[in-house]
Amino acid sequence: MPQTRLSGLREFETFVEPKVEKKVALSVRDLSKWYGNEQILDNVSFSVAEGESLVLLGPSGSGKSTTLRLIAGLDTPDGGDVFLGGRHIEHLRARERNIGVIFQNYALFPRMTIADNIAFGLRIRGKGKKQRLDVVEKLLAMIGLSDQRNKYPAQLSGGQQQRVAIARALAYEPDLLLFDESFSALDPQTRTGLRREIRSLLRKLKVPALFITHDQEEAMELGDHIAILNKGRLEQIGTPQEVYNNPQTEFVATFLGAANVVELCRNDRFVALDCRQCLTQLPRELALDRVKIVFRPEDVLLSPALGLAEPHDHLGIGEVQDIAFTGATEIVKVKLQRLNPPSHPAALDCQPTPDQACDLIIKALRTKWEAQRVPLNPGESVSVWLRDHRVL
Amino acid sequence: MNTATQSRTLPGQHADVVRPLGISFIVLAMMPLVILPLASIFIFGLSKGPVHFWDALMTPAALFSLKLSLMTSSVATACNVVFGLLAAYIMSKYRFKGGSALMIIISLPTAIPTAVAGFALLLVWGRSGLLGRFLEHTDYQIMFTTAAIILANIFVTFPLAFGVIKPALDNLDRSYEDASETMGATRWQTFRYVVLPSLRGAIVTGALLTFARSIGEFGSTIMVSGNLAMKTQTAPLYIFTKFNEGDIEGANALAAVLAIISFAIFSLILFTRSKLEQ
DSSP: OOOSTTTTTTGGGTOOOOOOOOOEEEEEEEEEEEETTEEEEEEEEEEEETTOEEEEEOOTTSSHHHHHHHHHTSSOOSEEEEEETTEEOTTSOGGGSOEEEEOTTOOOOTTSOHHHHHHHHHHHTTOOHHHHHHHHHHHHHHTTOGGGTTSOGGGSOHHHHHHHHHHHHHTTOOSEEEEESTTTTSOHHHHHHHHHHHHHHHHHHTOOEEEEESOHHHHHHHOSEEEEEETTEEEEEEOHHHHHHSOSSHHHHHHSSOOEEEEEEEOSSOEESOHHHHHHHSOTTSOOEEEEEEEOGGGEEEEETTSOOOSSEEEEEEEEEEEEEOSSEEEEEEEEEEEOOOOOGGGTTOOOOTTOEEEEEEEEEEEHHHHHHSOOOTTOEEEEEESOOEEO | OOGGGSOOOOTTOSOOOHHHHHHHHHHHHHIIIIIHHHHHHHHHHTTTOHHHHHHHHTSHHHHHHHHHHHHHHHHHHHHHHHHHHHHHHHHHHOOOTTHHHHHHHHHGGGGSOHHHHHHHHHHHHSTTSTTGGGGTTSSOOOTTSHHHHHHHHHHHHHHHHHHHHHHHHHHSOHHHHHHHHHTTOOHHHHIIIIIHHHTHHHHHHHHHHHHHHHHTOOHHHHHHHOOOTTTTOOHHHHHHHHHHHTOHHHHHHHHHHHHHHHHHHHHHHHHHHHHHOO
């Protein structure tokens, strides 16, 4: 029997993967798509290595669902190529691509039992009854629904339907799994549990997978790599740590987790918060450069305004506006009053502005321990330090 | 004091007279309009005893007309369900120029008076009709044959099955077909295994509606069939003819049978709606 993934399931528990260069499973090159005059996808390129998972993350309208449909062959691109296992599949119909798709609403066939749903791909491929039963049996056991085999999809919970949809896609051993916002319809608890299950399942089976989602938490948890799409363009691709710690664009920084963005203008001797103000104050002939510094709330350190200097970059002085207690952490909103921009290599030639007035709100995330060490109250004056930041 | 035993009158809910009055009104209004006429078919049909009723029904002409009606209605139903299914699939899947005009034309036949429909068919298939003239010197004739009755039935019930299947198809989530396709199914396999089973309820309902409408068809049939006893006389034509001849019992017996068939079909439609269309 040509069973590699399913029959080898048990052995994988103890299987230690040797470190070798991973082969590319899916490769997308310069994919473009127009709907009328609107460009939905603009030269998007990425690849997924064998046995790895990539999450396409983006807000609605970013083109991520279109990308999935193009890869699945449910839509034709206006430009670009799709390679699966080194094979050019652009000319193949959806049914010839051997890709498993888990749809947002699971799309389980309502008039077929769970077992028939799972067996459908094999039935279409002309596999015998014996083989079909074997595979269905194994998959049902894997998703823990062996006793539900004769039920109809409508009789199952959302989480169970999701599992059936995955089993149904795995049954015919696809070369790639595509998940189209597959978790958005589930309640938060089922969602988190199922995500972990799927993650470990994919690790065991070594099927390359592409997830589509707008949920950054889901992206972090499911993806070996995350690709962030915005308005049809790929903004950044990397490991979850890379894209979170080193966002290349403001969009990536703000979409993936919370981020403070402070816009500065700079030339060789002047930095200001408000560009318009800066423009009016500067002689026109001076070259002006816009800079954004981005930092996460958890990278902000707050200390009493007249306290000792911290070994971090000093952003300025502000006033505590609001403190929101969320249990393990608290979120402090600080209104910046005086700016003292961090000395970043890229900003070395900048001189700090003397007491530039501004009214920018910064969010700081503090742990329970920090909050106890430096208690703050609204209206209090604080010094704002940055443990880490990026200049865009 | 035990409050549970008190007659409980909620605030603002004194004696509600609208309820009993409203219900009585509906029943009273329906009495002469619907209920009495239906009941009288059975009351009069059986007034001289079941034996009389049976004898009136078992005449060769009555049985023939009933069989002819069942046969022609079945054929017309089969044709219109197959057509309705294909047309609904095309119209629901593709958007094209003139699509809405085509929709109107498909739906038109039910709006046309049946006598007009019969007359129109004569103009096409009659001896000097648009298409009928080509048949004139052959052995094949359409008008005043069983084929004419079937054609009339098809025309009059044309959009019924389509009208039920099309909305069902429109409501069918596209992702089922997408899923089937990504799993390797051809378009036909997707239609056969995924789309068709989901339309089960709509197809059965559409067929029953078509059949019910066909079996009672009178206006167009009398124009194109020639109303020849034992040849082209359907059950409604038989009832009409017997009544004209003064054979009230003969007319009544078959009328009762037709009514029962209609009741049966109607119950089946209700049953299908609740059972198959979940």
